[in-house]
Amino acid sequence: MHSVKVACTLAFLLLSMAAPLDAQEARSRPSSDSQVNNARTLIDGGNFGEALSILRPLAPEDLEDEEQVGVLFLFGLAALGAGQDPETPESERKEYVDEAIGAFHRILVVRPELVRVRLELARAFYIKGDDRLSRRNFERVLAGDPHPTVAANIRRFLAIIRQRRRWSGYFGATLAPDTNINTSSDEQVIYIDALGAVRQFTLDDPQESRSGLGVALWGGGEYEHPLRSNVRLRAGGSISRTEYEGREFDQMSLSAHLGPRWLLGDRTEISLVGSASRSWSGGEPQSHALGGRLEVARLLSRKLLVRTQVSYHEREYDEATHLNGPRSSISLRGLWQATPTLRFDASAGLNREQTETARERNEGQSLGLGASIDLPRGFTVGVNGELRWTEYEGNWSPFTSPGESRSDRTQSLSFSLYNRGFTVKGFSPKLVVTREMRESNAQLHDYRRTRGELQFVRQL
Known part of the structure; x- marks a missing residue:
């Protein structure tokens, strides 16, 4: 009461x-x-x-x-x-x-x-x-x-x-058709520099792109226990699973986190949490990670919210041990509610993977922009774009020229549409179509794929 x-x-x-x-x-x-x-x-x-x-x-x-x-x-x-x-x-x-x-x-x-x-x-x-x-x-x-x-x-x-706020949770489910679930290149010829002479080889059994219809499920929850009026102890976890026909491309992950959140006035929140995760690929254990992250959220004005996150995790693989090593990242995201019906968001990120094998060590940068607008008659339309650059340290010959490292550029563009007036148990079905392309100087490592998702947006 x-x-x-x-x-x-x-x-x-x-x-x-x-x-x-x-x-x-x-x-x-x-x-x-x-x-x-x-x-x-x-x-x-x-x-x-x-x-x-x-x-x-x-x-x-x-x-x-x-x-x-x-x-x-x-x-x-x-x-x-x-x-x-x-x-x-x-x-x-x-x-x-x-x-x-x-x-x-x-x-x-x-x-x-x-x-x-x-x-x-x-x-x-x-x-x-x-x-x-x-x-x-x-x-x-x-x-x-x-x-x-x-x-x-x-x-x-x-x-x-x-x-x-004490308990919070989320869940989601989507159908995910994909034209290239194995992110395969369409190249059938490879050029190799052998003793100063470039030779052309045609692949006997080129890996063809495979399409499939996937089902993705995800969810999580968190409890905040008050320690003081402005300090909470956060404890939570999440799970996600993606399945395609067969087991080869199935993915699953579990994660948990624990740590304090400080409420600094009405505009700022800071969290420092320890986190652990476990992942599976193709139904088999793949890797586990342990580390922590710092999260800061600041409301700069009525319309503008800025979030930043810094994380560091040690990851170990069950079989691909050459990929063991620390992963670190920093990201910045801005959310601008320009009007009650129009929203923009922008993001930037840096990440580094320090694997045991020099060939797989890499640094990456990313930039993203997005917008969504509520239109009359119930329609909401969104568009999002992202660019990612990844530079590898090691020698990627014969996929590159001798002594040359690998360099990738990946771009994605997605469109979304749903109608707020059509709800099922309070949720509106949302259609998302994403086109993704990776260009690489390493042969057989560029690809193109188109993904579709049927998501559900809570309205009521």
């Missing part, structure tokens, strides 16, 4: 300053229907049950004009109010809040730019206790440059969400 009381108090503050959000927001305008106006008066007076009895039969199936949007918005407000009303039986509260979430979501499917509606959806998720979806929508409201008082109260909600 304490969280409900807090939500009610903050809700009053939010609603008292909601009008300045946007001139085109859904508002309590007078309607041509006297019943709607009567329901509005009841809502203003806190008589949510009576308002619902009027609005429920009036709730429109389609949202083709502003008045229909307004009626459904009032219905959502009445349902949310009923869910918070102390006189509402506890057994009915969740049902009312779910009705409110459904109404606000339907409006945002066709009118994703309506910040006031998104504010109410964020508050409804908060009351339900779904902090992840609540935080996501509150942050998008902040990107709409709301009135300073509204923004301040939203930050109070976000602070409470962060303080009460």
Whole structure:
């Protein structure tokens, strides 16, 4: 009940300053229907049950004009109010809040730019206790440059969400067709420098690219135990598995981590965790790793979040022992919620693999850019691109000229599409298509592949 009381108090503050959000927001305008106006008066007076009895039969199936949007918005407000009303039986509260979430979501499917509606959806998720979806929508409201008082109260909600966070989890599943699951080159001829003369050889049995339909599953969870008001102990783990027909290209990994997280004010988090992992390939044990990572997240403004991660792990292989050695990496990522409907992200990374065999030691760099936008009628479109450069230390002859090391450049471009209005158990199917190409000065090491994924994005 304490969280409900807090939500009610903050809700009053939010609603008292909601009008300045946007001139085109859904508002309590007078309607041509006297019943709607009567329901509005009841809502203003806190008589949510009576308002619902009027609005429920009036709730429109389609949202083709502003008045229909307004009626459904009032219905959502009445349902949310009923869910918070102390006189509402506890057994009915969740049902009312779910009705409110459904109404606000339907409006945002066709009118994703309506910040006031998104504010109410964020508050409804908060009351339900779904902090992840609540935080996501509150942050998008902040990107709409709301009135300073509204923004301040939203930050109070976000602070409470962060303080009460204990358990968190995720899971996913996807179908993954791939035109080149073995990342094979299409070259059939190799040139070898033999005693100063370049000779041409045709491969008797060139490795052909293999296509396949894979199934990928992944998930994880974490618990945060409070040590002090601003210090938590994180403990969590994850699992992922990808399977294709047969076992040759199956992959599986397990990981676990443990360590403290420091909450420095409302804008900064720092974590230092130890981590361990185990991987399998083709159904057989492949490698294990032990190390740690430092994570820092800083909210630079209402719209811009920056994350950085530094990691170091010692990895040992069960059979390919020449690949044993430390792996280190550093990455930087920026997330810019430009508007409530438009988001950009950029990333840069450095990594190094110090294997026992000089030939396999390498350093890599990467750059990535992406964007996604919510469009009317429920469609969300995304595009992401990445470039990776990898330089190897050792001699890669005969695949390269004598004494020459290997150098790769890999580029990938992906497009995604889903409709927020089509959900299955609260999830929207998302189609992702990725084209990846690697160019290498080492013969037989460049490839092209096209991958498809059917993912699921949580909406409700």
